[in-house]
Each structure stands twice: as C-alpha cells, then as structure tokens.
Amino acid sequence: MPSTTTRRGFVAGVAAGSAALVGTGSAATARGSTRPRAGQSSLATVVSDALREAMAEYDADGATVGVVADGEPVLTEGVGHAYRNPDAPVDPEETLFRVGSVSKVPTFVAAMRLVDEGAVAPDDPVAPRLDSVTVPGGGEPITLAHLATHTSGFEQRYVGQVATSIEDVRPLPAVLEANHPARVNPPGELPLYTNYNAGLAGQFVADVHGTDFETAVADLVFDRLGMTDSTFDPLPAALVGGRDDAADDVSWYSGMAPASGLSATAADAVALLQALATDGATPAGRVLSPAATAALRDQWHTPHDALAGIAFGMKRQRRGDTLVVGHQGSVRDFRTDFRLVPDDGAGLFVSVHGADANDVQAAVTDAFLEAVAPVEAPETAGDGGLDAASAVTGEYKPVMATDAASHEKLLYHLLASETTLRTTADGRLETVRGGTTHRWTAVSPRVFRRSDGADALVVESRADGGRYAFYASDPWSPLEAVPWHGRSPSTDCSPRWPLSPSCPGRSAGRWPPAGVGSAAATRRHRRSPGVGGSRAARRRPCSRSQPSRCSASSTAGCTTRRPLSTCCSRCRRSPRWRQLPPPASRSARGTGASGRDLRASTPRSSSPGWASSACSAGTGTSSNCRSNGRSERERRPGGATSSRRVRPRHDRATIY
Numbered sequence: 001m002p003s004t005t006t007r008r009g010f011v012a013g014v015a016a017g018s019a020a021l022v023g024t025g026s027a028a029t030a031r032g033s034t035r036p037r038a039g040q041s042s043l044a045t046v047v048s049d050a051l052r053e054a055m056a057e058y059d060a061d062g063a064t065v066g067v068v069a070d071g072e073p074v075l076t077e078g079v080g081h082a083y084r085n086p087d088a089p090v091d092p093e094e095t096l097f098r099v100g101s102v103s104k105v106p107t108f109v110a111a112m113r114l115v116d117e118g119a120v121a122p123d124d125p126v127a128p129r130l131d132s133v134t135v136p137g138g139g140e141p142i143t144l145a146h147l148a149t150h151t152s153g154f155e156q157r158y159v160g161q162v163a164t165s166i167e168d169v170r171p172l173p174a175v176l177e178a179n180h181p182a183r184v185n186p187p188g189e190l191p192l193y194t195n196y197n198a199g200l201a202g203q204f205v206a207d208v209h210g211t212d213f214e215t216a217v218a219d220l221v222f223d224r225l226g227m228t229d230s231t232f233d234p235l236p237a238a239l240v241g242g243r244d245d246a247a248d249d250v251s252w253y254s255g256m257a258p259a260s261g262l263s264a265t266a267a268d269a270v271a272l273l274q275a276l277a278t279d280g281a282t283p284a285g286r287v288l289s290p291a292a293t294a295a296l297r298d299q300w301h302t303p304h305d306a307l308a309g310i311a312f313g314m315k316r317q318r319r320g321d322t323l324v325v326g327h328q329g330s331v332r333d334f335r336t337d338f339r340l341v342p343d344d345g346a347g348l349f350v351s352v353h354g355a356d357a358n359d360v361q362a363a364v365t366d367a368f369l370e371a372v373a374p375v376e377a378p379e380t381a382g383d384g385g386l387d388a389a390s391a392v393t394g395e396y397k398p399v400m401a402t403d404a405a406s407h408e409k410l411l412y413h414l415l416a417s418e419t420t421l422r423t424t425a426d427g428r429l430e431t432v433r434g435g436t437t438h439r440w441t442a443v444s445p446r447v448f449r450r451s452d453g454a455d456a457l458v459v460e461s462r463a464d465g466g467r468y469a470f471y472a473s474d475p476w477s478p479l480e481a482v483p484w485h486g487r488s489p490s491t492d493c494s495p496r497w498p499l500s501p502s503c504p505g506r507s508a509g510r511w512p513p514a515g516v517g518s519a520a521a522t523r524r525h526r527r528s529p530g531v532g533g534s535r536a537a538r539r540r541p542c543s544r545s546q547p548s549r550c551s552a553s554s555t556a557g558c559t560t561r562r563p564l565s566t567c568c569s570r571c572r573r574s575p576r577w578r579q580l581p582p583p584a585s586r587s588a589r590g591t592g593a594s595g596r597d598l599r600a601s602t603p604r605s606s607s608p609g610w611a612s613s614a615c616s617a618g619t620g621t622s623s624n625c626r627s628n629g630r631s632e633r634e635r636r637p638g639g640a641t642s643s644r645r646v647r648p649r650h651d652r653a654t655i656y
Contacts (some may be wrong), residue, residue, distance in 0.1 A: 050367035060354030071345035088241025100329025108313025226284030273347030465493025
C-alpha cells in the first residue's frame, strides 16, 4: 500500500521537486477549473460576508477570522463576544480563541526550525535526544518525520489528555509518561492521527532547545513573527475577556499542550499564515528559510499516489489544480480551521465558539475555498464505474477503533460511526455515515471523486484481503473494512438486524424486532429521546452563577440540536426560550539556510467536529433552541419566516 520513494537533494531542487509533487495525482483527485479566483479585496469581502451570514443563521456566540491574499494580510475581523463573557466583544487583535489541533502547526514549525538550523535531522530517531520522557514500546526507531506525518505506528488514545479543572493540568512530560500508547503498526507504514505524536514532538523540541515546551515555541516561532498574544497558558485572561472568575465556568483543559493547548488571536494567526503561505517571513521577522518553508508544505507521506498526502504536520489536498495545505481543530465549544494556498500566497484562519461552531466554521471555510480554489463536478461514471464501485462496497470503521490495543478499543468500537459504501443504479459509489450521504464517480480503479468535486476517496487493498479507505481531505484518518460480525446493529442491514433503521425500506418496523438483539439494546432503544423515553426531560443543575435548576420555561425550547445540559448552562444568558412548532421530520442532521538537504533520506512513504446531541424538551415537542445574541428565524404555520434582532452584536473588523 504505501509508496516508499525517497527524494534526495530537496533544497537544491526545491522548485522542481515541488512542481513534481504538485502534479502527483491531480488527474485522479480533481479536474482543473476555469472559473476566476478572487482578488485581495474581493477575498476579504467574501470571507467577511460568509462569516456574518453564518453567524446570523446558526447559533454561535463568537467568531474571529483572518485572511491573507497575495502574501499580504487583508482582513482580521471579530463578531460576537469572548468565551464565557457576553460583555466582552471579540477583538481580532486581542481576544484569544482555543484553536484545538491547529496547535500542532506551530509545534511542527518549531521542529522544522530546528531542522533548518541544523540542530536535528527529520529522519534521525527521536529517542536519543529525548531527556524528559521515553519513547513507548520497542521495535523500529521512530523519527521526527514519523511524528509529523502521524506514521509512528502508535494507537490513537485520548484518556489522560484532558483535565476538567485548571488545578489538574499537569506538565507535559508527566502526561506523556503516564499515557504510553501501544504500537499497532511499524513506523512509516500507515498514517493514524493521534495527539501523542504531536505531544512527543513538542517534548522533543523542548529537550533539544533546552527549555520547557512553551518557552521553546515562543523562542523558535512566536517571537520571530511578532505573535505576542498567542500562548499555551491553560486559561489566559484574554480568552474570557478579562474575567477573574472564568475558572468557575470552564471545565475543559488540554493536557497535551503541543497537540491542542494553544490559544491565539486572529492577528497572530495571520502572521503565521503569511509566513507559511509565502517564503517563511513577515515584516516582523523570519521563522524559516524559503527552502525550509517549502519543505514544510511538501509531501512527506502519502497512502496512495492519487492523494496529495501529508505535509510536515499538516494535511495536503488538491482542489482542481490548486494545492491546499492546512489543519483543523476541535475542542469543547470551539471549532477552528487554518488553510494555506501557497500558489496564491493566500490563507484563512477562522475560529468559532458556541453551539453551532462547526457549522459557522464550515460555511466560512467553504466560501474561502470556493473563492481561491473552485472545483467542478466530475464527469458521469463510465462503463467501468459500476464494477469499480462494486469492488469496494461494504462497511468501514475508523482504524482507531479496529487497531486500538488498549482498553479504549471497546469504547472506540462502540462509539465510532460506521461508513457504508454501496453502489447506485447509475454506476456510482455512495457513502453513508450517520445522516450524511455523498455520491462518488470512479476516475480509475479504486479512486473516486465526490459528485461536487470537492473531495476524493481511495480504497486500497491489503495483502491479507482487507481494505483501507482514505479521504483526500483527511489522509491520516483511514477507515478499515470490517466483517459483518464487527458491525453494530444501527448500521447492519444483514438478517441479524433485519429492521435496522439505516437499511433502505426496512425502517417501518420497531428496532430491534422482538426476539432479536440483546436486552441492553432494547433498553437503549426505549431510553432514546423521542422514542418513548424521557431521559432528556430530567432537570439538571445549572452552574454556580446560575439558578439552582433550569425552569420549565427555560428548557421548553430544547430540540434534537441541543442537549438539555447545554440549554441549562445557558439559562442565565438566555432568559427567553421561545417555543417553536415541531419539525416535519426527525431525520438525523448531517452532521535550510545552510543549503543542506532538509529531507535527507526521509522516505516519501506510502482531524472530529462536535456532533449535535439529541435533546427533548420534556413536553412532547421538539423545537429550535436559540440563544440571544443573533438574528433568529421563527418558523410559522405555512412555512413563513420572520427575523428579529434579540441583542446587539459586537462587531470589530480591520481591513488592510
């Protein structure tokens, strides 16, 4: 499956090498577009308009964006209020947002800075340079390049990586030593995204630099680019608008700072965007040499030649003829995206907090990508389309569930959503995951393009007859085909679960049918919101600064889009919950500088939005749960809508 081609002499031939990689797989993953791209001013307008429209449509409390075009900052903007502080408007120059896994970007930029300085080599084992921690397991040595591409072979783990109070946040070495993952694959073979890779890389940077991790990243990255506000502090004052009592309301803290602990402003993020989308420098200073910057964005691993693959700490994807490099981040209440378009010197940073943060972020990202890298739908499937699709059909689960070796495997297996690959009458491939369905056209055997042209899917066979599926948009999170006995009842259409709701034409009867399935499954079914149970109707206590319990009127507006706990936690901030008519259906919501070879002999071997939870109002009616601070649309009989402003929004924008 993996490609093992080694490219040498990268620095000497950086332009030619980059051009060669740009061409890799472009015909398979996307077709060129003739639509014009947005210029500087229009790109700023496109992103700003998309942000404001999304904030008006969805339920989010605050957002910040930054845009770079033609190598120059063109927009920083803030909408709404700071986290847990409705009285503090978002200032793109000062208000911090938790960026989640986008924290990995400066972590690996710091690592590349050490490579650029000649302090380390990307293909040297990391174990001899680690003074504070040990590398888990035995076997083949793990290199910095393995950590940057998530091909170390470690299983994916989350236990021990989150603290619920600021007093429980431990030093990085202690977290790494207390949560050793198992090795489930040889290094360099299969990409498998895990926070431990970035955590270990962060400690490697710290030990080589001779300081703690926070100081190392500040010295190697932040100070060089003038990123004066970005911090790995667990609860900085600028995150919550200066509140002194914010710890009372904040119950999530990253225990793996290099992977998910960064808080940043839009202005600081724009500085990093500008450096990485161009030649490594901003007016404030240089973080990487031009060659090292190009190497950072280069392809260091790909599971298939049809995919753009994985950069040094970021993902690569092709949209038409345009390469997009970046990372997404998702932690409690926050959703963030960081995208580079090196060919145009363009970049986007967007971070949102609130119940619908995922929807707002996705809307802004889509608008940006459509402006700078538009795509076109693929051609209709040819005569071989049906055969190609039929060869890969089946049920697939994330490898994190199938390969995990720890006690978390059972939890992953139960919680991980299955993806069904099936054929359509017109010879296309169809993927179904939860309530989301996409159609794909075969462009070559086992390589498919999504119907809107925005993504690609590759299914690779293993020597033992198994199959892996890789999305171009997420190449380090593979899916693995599972046998029928590894499926869960909710997605299995076999005779074992004949009335599974996900099976076409089989959803009319009760699930599970009498005599089929375990008693536990039946109990879970009866407790489900909207199916006889009323577990969501139980009142839950509010936080310290709110009433002891939510009143009936304050929770009457909860819907399948909001868990009751969320409604309850917002009693104080949202005194008016308006009862809306029930929806027509309950269908699931789709959710270097020295001239050295930076790559040396490194082989070119072959991130989860928060899903909305179900919630019942306890009154037998479902409705939209809307908070104050946005334009709300109220559904009326006959389908008419009306909008009204509930509370003025704080808006701050700077257009350069």
